Amino acid sequence: xxxxxxxxxxxxxxxxxxxxxxxxxxxxxxxxxxxxxxxxxxxxxxxxxxxxxxxxxxxxxxxxxxxxxxxxxxxxxxxxxxxxxxxxxxxxxxxxxxxxxxxxxxxxxxxxxxxxxxxxxxxxxxxxxxxxxxxxxxxxxxxxxxxxxxxxxxxxxxxxxxxxxxxxxxxxxxxxxxxxxxxxxxxxxxxxxxxxxxxxxxxxxxxxxxxxxxxxxxxxxxxxxxxxxxxxxxxxxxxxxxxxxxxxxxxxxxxxxxxxxxxxxxxxxxxxxxxxxxxxxxxxxxxxxxxxxxxxxxxxxxxxxxxxxxxxxxxxxxxxxxxxxxxxxxxxxxxxxxxxxxxxxxxxxxxxxxxxxxxxxxxxxxxxxxxxxxxxxxxxxxxxxxxxxxxxxxxxxxxxxxxxxxxxxxxxxxxxxxxxxxxxxxxxxxxxxxxxxxxxxxxxxxxxxxxxxxxxxxxxxxxxxxxxxxxxxxxxxxxxxxxxxxxxxxxxxxxxxxxxxxxxxxxxxxxxxxxxxxxxxxxxxxxxxxxxxxxxxxxxx
Numbered sequence: 001x002x003x004x005x006x007x008x009x010x011x012x013x014x015x016x017x018x019x020x021x022x023x024x025x026x027x028x029x030x031x032x033x034x035x036x037x038x039x040x041x042x043x044x045x046x047x048x049x050x051x052x053x054x055x056x057x058x059x060x061x062x063x064x065x066x067x068x069x070x071x072x073x074x075x076x077x078x079x080x081x082x083x084x085x086x087x088x089x090x091x092x093x094x095x096x097x098x099x100x101x102x103x104x105x106x107x108x109x110x111x112x113x114x115x116x117x118x119x120x121x122x123x124x125x126x127x128x129x130x131x132x133x134x135x136x137x138x139x140x141x142x143x144x145x146x147x148x149x150x151x152x153x154x155x156x157x158x159x160x161x162x163x164x165x166x167x168x169x170x171x172x173x174x175x176x177x178x179x180x181x182x183x184x185x186x187x188x189x190x191x192x193x194x195x196x197x198x199x200x201x202x203x204x205x206x207x208x209x210x211x212x213x214x215x216x217x218x219x220x221x222x223x224x225x226x227x228x229x230x231x232x233x234x235x236x237x238x239x240x241x242x243x244x245x246x247x248x249x250x251x252x253x254x255x256x257x258x259x260x261x262x263x264x265x266x267x268x269x270x271x272x273x274x275x276x277x278x279x280x281x282x283x284x285x286x287x288x289x290x291x292x293x294x295x296x297x298x299x300x301x302x303x304x305x306x307x308x309x310x311x312x313x314x315x316x317x318x319x320x321x322x323x324x325x326x327x328x329x330x331x332x333x334x335x336x337x338x339x340x341x342x343x344x345x346x347x348x349x350x351x352x353x354x355x356x357x358x359x360x361x362x363x364x365x366x367x368x369x370x371x372x373x374x375x376x377x378x379x380x381x382x383x384x385x386x387x388x389x390x391x392x393x394x395x396x397x398x399x400x401x402x403x404x405x406x407x408x409x410x411x412x413x414x415x416x417x418x419x420x421x422x423x424x425x426x427x428x429x430x431x432x433x434x435x436x437x438x439x440x441x442x443x444x445x446x447x448x449x450x451x452x453x454x455x456x457x458x459x460x461x462x463x464x465x466x467x468x469x470x471x472x473x474x475x476x477x478x479x480x481x482x483x484x485x486x487x488x489x490x491x492x493x494x495x496x497x498x499x500x501x502x503x504x505x506x507x508x509x510x511x512x513x514x515x516x517x518x519x520x521x522x523x524x525x526x527x528x529x530x531x532x533x534x535x536x537x538x539x540x541x
Contacts (some may be wrong), residue, residue, distance in 0.1 A: 061421030307506025325377030442530030
């Protein structure tokens, strides 16, 4: 984008602080072009190739919530991102481009953002998109205390001009202090605050119905959603984006998405052609995908972290010494080999290698595998022979089994409690568990993967389901947000990571590769890490 129109220097500073090195070029039609298709194809389909439906399998037991600020499960947002738009969005190289905003300005101190919005944009119900919808979206997110609200903690209150509608197509956001990752949070993504919702539809349908069958401005509209059975998306004929040749997007007539929680079933459906696309490849089946005729593996760096989550409100996990003993009893490399077939990077900290501006190979070794030291710490904590459960669903069962094997070897009495996907998330979010394997997904900035997890549970830590309360971590998270100089922010983030490693809110395990797959007949799909956007996709033959 050319945006900001006036103060490009400050925007570049903000992007630099967030580790994003450039702004994407403004494409008059709306950015459908320029991303590269990620599958070797270029250009657009011929007239005869447009249309048709994509059949997609989602590696989960169900798709429950599609209302953006209330989504805490990454796979749900991979669907919702095809239904909604943000003020800005990400390209394949994680540079920023405009989405509903055509350009923007940023004040010298990085606290005020003024967005010039596209005109003529429609919601799926036919209502017009205006600056009032931006204000409504943000106000709703904050007033209803949705998980995404914590991302806007430093936004001034609406009564204090936090969001100012200048006219129908100009909106101003005012923060109380500089906000380094602000533009990242205004993209489409899970738990992000400016994925624009439709006030008219929410008021007519009611909030609960909207969570299942929402209305957005994206390339596809939800025409059917049976929780546990699937989601039907149909092309939105009034979608605002075009390709580089001025052709209307999306190319597809629609997408039929079916949850498939069994790994073998998902991969066999892809190999046989029963589905055209798998949003995730079960890692034990990656080799089968590699060897299958007519199937292509899609691989991108993982912008995530996973750890062994220990509920600190249950014994013995309230003890930092016990948690460290458990962390040192886990052989991360053996765990990755057993649970993920080597398709992950073992690590003892949460900052991933894809965010290379802040990544380090030489992280503190406190959580490094050392079974003798682990036994000593566990004994000192009085946690020898502790009995507990690992909560899991079908999709994570292999990891739970690999973890149980290691911890039983370390002298614990560990059992697995397998539940459905919906029950898993309900129990995890309400603290009804002992331990589980979980983490952060789809986060191109470290703030996204740390803020909601490690702020105090009653002060921004809406995903702090391990119940970790630590003032230093809380303060460092706030400090890194205001650092507009990338080197300064890097130092704060690394100090924060050092502290988290020592305090062990999670026993950090690895960063999982982002692996999807498609039939060779599927063209035009751009594999942005974590995202599954189909607006430029078509199916040959």
